[in-house]
Every structure is written in structure tokens, then in C-alpha cells.
Amino acid sequence: MKNSLRLLIAFISIGAISCTDDVQDRESVSENAAPVLKSPTTLNLVLNHDFPNDLATTVVWDYAAYNGTQTVVNYSIEFAEAGTNFASPTVVATTTNKFKTFTVGELNTAALDAGLAPFVSSAVDVRIKSTVGSLGSMAQASNFVTLNLTPYPAWPNWGIIGSATPTGWDSDTNMDYSLSSHLYSITMPLIGGQAFKFRLDDGWSVNFGDNGNDLTLEGNGADIPVAVSGTYLIVANFSTSSVGGMAPTSYTITLQ
Template sequence: MKNIKFLILSIGLFMLSCTDDVADTDRDPVVANITPVLQFPNNDFSMVLQNDNAADFAVTFVWDYADYSGTPTVVNYAIEFDEVGTNFQSPTVVASSSTKFKEFTVAELNQAALDAGFPPFEESSIDVRIKSTVGTIGTAVPQYSNHFTIRLTPYPAWPNWGIIGSATPTGWDSDTNLDYDLATKIYYITMPLIEGAFKFRLDDSWSTNYGDNGNDSTMELNGADIPVTVPGTYLIKVNFGTEASDGIQPKSYTMTLQ
């Protein structure tokens, strides 16, 4: 009797397996049919992003659904940014959605621009498109929308340190913003300097500024002006952090004549 029960169970499992195999082979392949259509933002969109209103609404990206024939499945959408005129050779996915719109706050849109490699304080022309996919990684069926070119001026998502002084091109009147390396967390700039002096300060304000009391490349809060005695073009690197990085100790700087 036990042998008969085992035989019946084995036959049942075999038939179920065959049914599943048939079901898998009977599935219609997913075929790209209609591409998504980006509606907004369009070529008229331009925005200067500001940290003061980071939480405010910025824009909603809106597109028409893509269409696929075959077995019904979820369609996923990605918003892609790339440098204008590059034909999306190296796009960056800045957001995703399973619906046909995506809202951005000022901070989110700013981060999208920075993630795609566009510099702060400069207006950049950015090609934007929608990518739709169905399926899994390796078998996804992509479709691409039309594209528009928008213009964004992002702000840095890191503290805004600058250099100011009589040795700099703008003197003591205004700051020259330092660039920031996300990997090393080091601020840097290559710039011409004349005989004179300079200091580092935060957010174009004297509330937080660093100088060098001993002229030993170690910075002190509200320290002395840093002298420049040899004019030329310098690569300046600054570590405002609390750990050594890129060979620079915390609260220290280097100046290399180019």
C-alpha cells in the first residue's frame, strides 16, 4: 500500500512539473511596442537652485506610458540625465518610478544634477529622457523616450568654502569658491595668485574663517592671513575635516606651484 501511495504521489508531482513547463513555454514574449513620451519639463525649463528653499517643490517630470505587447508585467521608468549633445552615451539615472510622473523638491533636483556630474554655481544644459523597461536584469526590454534639454544651476550639497584675499583675482571683495572631491573629502582649486595674502571662509561670510598663525600649513579658526610671496598659478588643497585624507592632515592645507 505504501508503494502504491508513493507511486501516485510521484505521478502527481511529475504531471504538475509538466504543467508548469508548458505554462512557461506558452508565455508570449514581451515585445516593445510604443515608447514613453516625455512631456515636461521641456526645452523652456530653466532653474537656479538654492539651498535656502531646498525643501520647496521644484518640478514634476511627466511622461506618457510606454506600451509592451506579450505577457502583462510591470513597466519601470527611469529618468536619465546626460551632458547636452552626447546622445546619452553615459547617462545617469537620477530617479525611478512605476507611474508616469516623478516629483522633485529643490534638494532632490539639485542632488540629481550633482550626481550626474554637473558643477555647482554654473548653469548647465542637461539632456533629459525617460527609459522604460520590463523584465529582469539581463532580460529587460528597454525603450527610450524623446529628450528635452533643460538648464539647471545647482548649489553644492557640501559646505561652501571659498578663498578670499589680496593675493586672489577678486581681492578682499569676494570669494572664489573651492571645488570639492567627494571621494577624498578634500577641497581644491587651481588658481593664479599674486603677492599678498588670503584666508579661507565659509559661505562667503567672516563668521567662520581659517588662517594660519604660524605659516606652517596648519589652519586656525580666525587665524592670521596666509602670505603669498611668490606669484604664480597654485594648486591649493584644503582638509576641513577631522581625519587625514589625500596626505593632508585635518585642518591643514597644501600649496603647490604649477
């Protein structure tokens, strides 16, 4: 019995020593080489809201390298305003692969999330950041490329068209949308003695006019007259309207 007990204690002691040695001999993880961004190579992209499921671009990079025990490496694709040295980057995608494809819709969302204005070509720096573990430690940042992106709004695109506008009845002038107030607005020159209307997505299938010239809009309503030439602030609250039912909505027009 005593011999058996001695053997058990010896066995436990050997196991403990082996475990300790294993922990001491295990190599810790450390940075080795940052990921290398290889593409995109097309640096000017105008995104078209008519084709949200089309391929926009593919971001490709070489894997990062870490010394020590193998572990999962996570990759984040970061966008930042060009020239800011990624002072306030926006993470637009994460993956464990070494590539990420973006549809037009996905890249448009990424651009808007990064603060890019719709219908404007804006320069954005793109890079890859690698980290290890669930806590995202030991970050390594890649080189970067600069893209010129022109996103479209993720909200309905309302514009103004008419003989009173600089482009006449040939094309719309897009209005700005406020995420906080949910109002559309624009400051623009208008020609006295002429008229304008509001329409959706540069088409006539959904448009608003003002039948009584009383600052209330109706679907397919009358052209809105402009009495005096000048620069006007126009604000419209389309959030109260029902596009399908053409419910009334309000607007204001103020000479500046």
C-alpha cells in the first residue's frame, strides 16, 4: 500500500514538472510582418444605385505573419479620409481570409458609413489591419491605397427640375438629406416667371407639384411658379408622404 502511494505521488510530480516545462518552452506570439495590400487597382469608382448587386471591387492582401504559436488572425478593412493618417478610421468589413469582395451596394454602404457625401467624388484611404485573438491584440497595419469614391444616397433621391432651375427640364438638381431632421433641402438660384417640380430618382413616375400654390404638395400636381429671380432655400418634408398613395406633404421656399 505504501509503495503504491509512493508511485502515485511520483507519477503526479513528473506530470506536474512536464506541464511546467511545456508552458515555459511554449513560444509566445509576437508580430513578424504586416499584411500587404495588393488591390484594388481601379482607383476611381462611381457607384450606380441601379446595380447594387454587381461586383464593385475586390480588396486583396497578403497574409500577415506572427511569430510563435499558430492562432487565428483577423483582418479589418479600414476607410479613412484621405491624408488623415487614419486618425479616425472606420472599419467597413472583417474577415479571416486575405480578400473581400464588395458589391456596389456593400461598397456604397461602406462609403456612407465612412462619412462620404452622396453624388460627390471623395478621396478615401484604404488599409488592412491584422490582429490576433479574441481581444484583437498585436495589431499590424498594411500599406494603403487611395480610392476616389462617388456613392449614392441610401435614402430616396429627391430632386428639383423645371424651367426655373439652371438645367431646365432636362435634368434634376439633387436635394440634400438630413439624417437628423429627415428633411430634404437645397439652396439654389431660380428664375422668376418660370416653374419647377419635385421628382424621385430622376424620373417622372413619382413627382410632386402644388395644385393650390399653398405649400402643400400633391402627386402629379401643378408646376410650382417662381415669382422673382433670386437664390432660394427650398425645404421639403417627404417623410410625411406616401409615395404609392401620393399623400400630401409640405415644403417651404424662402428667398435668401
